[in-house]
Structures are given as C-alpha cells and as structure tokens.
Amino acid sequence: MGGRIVSIAANTFRETIRNKILYAILAFALFVIGITYFLADLSVGELTRIIVDVGLASIHIFGVVTAVFIGISLISQEVDRKTVYLILSKPVPRWEFIVGKAMGLSATLALTTLAMAAMLFLVHLGYERSPEPGILIASAGIYLELVLLICLASFFSTFTTPVLSAIFTLSMFLIGHVSKDLIVFGGRSASAAVQWAAKVLFYALPNLENFNWKNEVVYGGVRSPGVLGMAAGYLLCYCAAVLTAACLLFSRKDFK
C-alpha cells in the first residue's frame, strides 16, 4: 500500500515539477519578492515591514494560485486523458490514487514555497543584516493552508468540472479566512437555530486563520509550539475528512 502511494506521489511530483505554468508563477513570485528590496528604498516609514508584508503576501497569493489551478486538474486531467485506466486497472485501490496525487502536489508546493521563503529570507537579511526566522515560520503556516486547499480542490474535482472546482476552491479560500466571523454574527442572532447553524458551518468550513502566523511571528509574540501543533492537528483532521469524502465519491465513478 505505502509503496504504491509513494510511487503515485513521486510520479505526480515529477509531472507537476515539469509544469511550465508552475515555473512562470514561481519566477514571477521570486521577481516580486526580489523587487521589494528596491521598493523599500523608495518608501518612507518602516522599510522592513514593507519587505516582509509584500513578501509574505506574494508567497501566499502565488501559492494559492498554484495550489488551486494545478490541484483542480490533478485528477480530472487523468480522467480526461484516460491515463487513469492504466493505473486503476492494476491492483491499486482508488483511494490510494487520490491520496497519492494530493501528496505529490503537496511535495511540489513544499519545494516552491521553500524557494520563495528562502528568497524573502535572503532579501530581508540583505536589508536588515540580521536573520528573521519568523519569515520561515509564517511561510510554513502558508504551506499548511496550501495543503488544505489541494485536498479541497481534489475533492471538488471528483464530481465537477475544473472551472467549477476552481470557483468552489477559491470560494472556500475566501470564506476560510473569515469563517471566524460566522460565529460572531451567529452569536448576535436571537434565534437558537441561527446560532446553531453558524456553529455547524464554522466547523464544516475550513478555518484558514489557524494557519495565519504572519503578524504574531514577524512582529513579536511568537506563538507557542502548542498552538502550532494544534494547527497541524487541525490540518490533519480536516484533510482526512475531505479526502475521505473525495475517495468515496471517486470509488464508484464510471470513467468515460
């Protein structure tokens, strides 16, 4: 079992790492991060802050774009191109295929996120002359969010078209950053039903703010390892649930 999943993941890694769009996005992101070095020179005020803010925002946005747009085609492309026939006619349970695909893209994005984080780290170091490990911790948080988005994109693409999968995944991304507000809004309602519904939604929707370690880390007040561990645990549970649903939907799928 493990061997097959790793093989599928390795093959997906190989496929996505050779994706030209990925390189275009990565090159552009590195360019934007690099240019903050000169931007900071022009602006007044807290120069370091600008470098770090723009840099982390770039890592975040470019990461989300790659996770969503490669994530939605991860499975649908295999089904459309019928490459899936050659894998699933062999002794490979369908769930292993889904999990392997998601793991492979996660590995690719680990590499691109690391490249962007390293670039930002060096730009900051060049400017400030003292290393800022917070950049790496905040980037790790972004990466965990990307893994969750990959799982969501895989889930949607098992039952709908790539365009709709992209729309759904991006909606989840946007909602995921404000889902805490649901509880707040719900709490204000007098109706118990509304309060209850808000709670259910809050637990069903991803809470991506769990992985937002930008402010605390970069501007002091380092989060305790316990909080980081909780976030990792949350990621694991959420991804397991989403992938289980994806695997169930995929397990009875009829290929064209």
Next chain:
Amino acid sequence: MSGNGPVIEVSGVSKSYPMGFWRKRVKVLSDLSFVVGQNEIVGFLGPNGAGKTTTIKILNRLAFPDTGTVTIFGEEAGKRPGSRRRIGFMPEQPYFYEYLTGAEFMSLCGHMNGLGRGEIKRRSEEMLTRVGLDGAAGLAIRKYSKGMLQRLGLAQALLHDPELVILDEPMSGLDPMGRMEVRNLIRELKDAGKTVFFSSHIISDVEALCDRVVMIHKGTKVAEGSVDELMGKEGVQYVEVVFSPLPPPGWASAAGLTRESGSVQGDTFVLKARDHEDANHWIGELRRVGSLVTSCIPVKKRLEEIYVEQVAGNAREDGLGG
C-alpha cells in the same frame, strides 16, 4: 488455482448512458452474457460502437453495470483490488504519461502491481524487448509513434506475467508486420497457459487466432461459439472443381448445368458442386468426355459472411420491431 470454472463469466449485463440534451438514458449493452474458459483465446467481435470497449471497461471495473454480474476467477470482477494482480489489461488506444520514458513508465506499472525492484527491472527489460521497444526504453513517450504506443500498451499489460490478458483492439493502428507480431504474441500467451480475451472489429484477426468468438452488435450478443461452430457443422459451402481440357461445346447445358454451377474460365472449366458427393459425380461425368481434374477446393463460409449475416439480420429485426 480456481479449478476448472470459466475465467470470465459475464451474465445478464446491461449498461446505459445518459445522452443528448435531455440526458435520456440510452442502452449501450443489453442483457449481455458470455464466458471465457481457461487457456482459451476468445475474440470479441463487433462493429464500431457495438459496446466492446464498454464491456471491457466493466471487466476492469472502470465502469459499473446497471444490472448483471461479472466474475473473473470466481470473484466479482476487480472488487478486491488485489485480485487485479492476475489480470493484464491494454485499453483501446492507450494513453500514457508523456513526460515519462518507456522504462520509467514500466517501472511505475511494476510498482502499481506490487513487484519488487529487481523483478521490475528484469521483467520490464524483457517485455520491452519482447515487443520490440528495447531501443526506445530511454525515449520520452511524447516522442513515440502510434505503433510504439500500442507496443508499450502490450508490454505494460504483460509486465507482471498475468494469467488473464484483456486487450481492447490490440491490432488497430498497426502495420501488417505489427499485426502479425501481435498475433504471434497472443498465440505464445496461449502456449504459456494464459487466457486471452481481445476485442476487434477486424474479422480476419479473429478468425485466424481464436478458439472461440463472441459477436456483438448494438450491445446485444448475436453469436457465440468456436469459429467452426459458427460456420456450421462442416462449414463447407460448395466444392469448386476445375477441369482441363474443356469439355466439348454444348456439353454443360446438355448435362443440365446452369451458368452458375458450370462455367468456362479461360482454358479451364470451373464447376461448383454442392458437396463432395456431388463433386465425385461430376468428376466421373467429365472424365468420360476427356476433361480431367486440375484442382478441387472445398469453399468454406467465411466468418465475414456470418458476421455480415448476423449484423444485417439484427438490423432487419430492428426494422420490423419499429
């Protein structure tokens, strides 16, 4: 291993797909049943769109029947993923990961089949050589020609030495040389004790090779049996006897032969006898007038004619049924 039961048993399988704007369900397979016995080569014959690929997808659990059951080696086909280890499958016009080389792809397939590293290396070299791709093992699949893709499809199906080999249109897209190689390969599989089930819309490929044939048209089985069975007991349609020199002019009509059954062709007289007995009678008659036999050929009904008969007959029934 699984006794003497059939290797594949398809029984009462129906399948429909939603089609068109209204997503109306159209039947692609209706109540299809057939068996494939151990160590048989069975040809799955039918015109384009008959439902061959759909059936083969169901055998490989890439599609699910609406009703009916499919068992392979006595188990529900593919339900237990491990059971697929005994099957080798080549899809119709197989699609590959184009960014891999032939050898990389074979290695991926080996891992999917749970083979060990050493075995993968040994078997994939062996199979690539077997299909004539040893020179292209290091080449990206993107650069393969259509025939090479077909060969790679065969190599991956045989990689893990499966007991049952299912091939969807294995000869399509191949030149005459390639077709012959595939035919030889299928014969060798039988000699090695394997069971082969393959689809084709080309009759000569099936006729030359198969122990038995399953013929389908519009999702319905129209014939099943050995090639000889399908051609009738003796299979002989008429006996063609050629005589030389020519009998005297006017002899044929005087003897009661029609233009159909006896005709002059060049400097020979060609006679179509109903059967061997009839042929012997005419040989005696013609000897008396000095014409001697130069050749005698029993002409068999060809599978092609049966195929056309069945398919046309089926179409007529459709017409009658409205």
